[in-house]
Amino acid sequence: MTEPEKMTHSSPAFDPSQITRPDPVLLKYYFLSALITGPGFPFVFLYLYFKYHTLKYSFDESGVSMAWGILFRQEIHLTYRRIQDIHLTRNIVQRWMNLATVAIQTASGSSGPEMSVEGILAAEPLRDYLYAQMRGVHGEVSSGLATEPDTISDADEALNLLKEIRDLLKHRSSEPGSKI
Numbered sequence: 001m002t003e004p005e006k007m008t009h010s011s012p013a014f015d016p017s018q019i020t021r022p023d024p025v026l027l028k029y030y031f032l033s034a035l036i037t038g039p040g041f042p043f044v045f046l047y048l049y050f051k052y053h054t055l056k057y058s059f060d061e062s063g064v065s066m067a068w069g070i071l072f073r074q075e076i077h078l079t080y081r082r083i084q085d086i087h088l089t090r091n092i093v094q095r096w097m098n099l100a101t102v103a104i105q106t107a108s109g110s111s112g113p114e115m116s117v118e119g120i121l122a123a124e125p126l127r128d129y130l131y132a133q134m135r136g137v138h139g140e141v142s143s144g145l146a147t148e149p150d151t152i153s154d155a156d157e158a159l160n161l162l163k164e165i166r167d168l169l170k171h172r173s174s175e176p177g178s179k180i
Helices: 003-010 025-035 038-054 092-096 123-138 149-174
Strands: 056-059 063-068 074-079 083-089 101-106 115-118
Touching (some): 038 063, 083 123, 101 123
Antiparallel strands (some): 056 063, 063 074, 083 101
């Protein structure tokens, strides 16, 4: 059984509120990423080292929060209502280390993600949780079928109105001298 399978089988329900810090594997990934920069390694690694040690996540009923930084503290809070899309990406090194980046996009004018959650081993369950929260806020039903009585009656009323319009148009087109 692979590591992701162990994680999904050992915990029956995914609880994102338990995620407050990135996994220590992320620091190793940051080290390898900084190593690629060559002569810039000390500067890049220091930045990533402090980012890793100050990075904090919070998943609650209202949304997702992320904070990091020492000199220049950055905090982002996204409500589930603002989330438009969620992307899960892995490069070859991240796959080797069982890491992923969950990029959360909003309707803002920027082309990049509003928030990137890094260093989470259970990326797929986190993505699924965020999609479920996003759909719940936006009123979408996961099966694609509306089950609330108001929604069904509204759909029935619209369908009945369209049928009446169709019948009226058929009746008018069958009359002699009509131009429809």
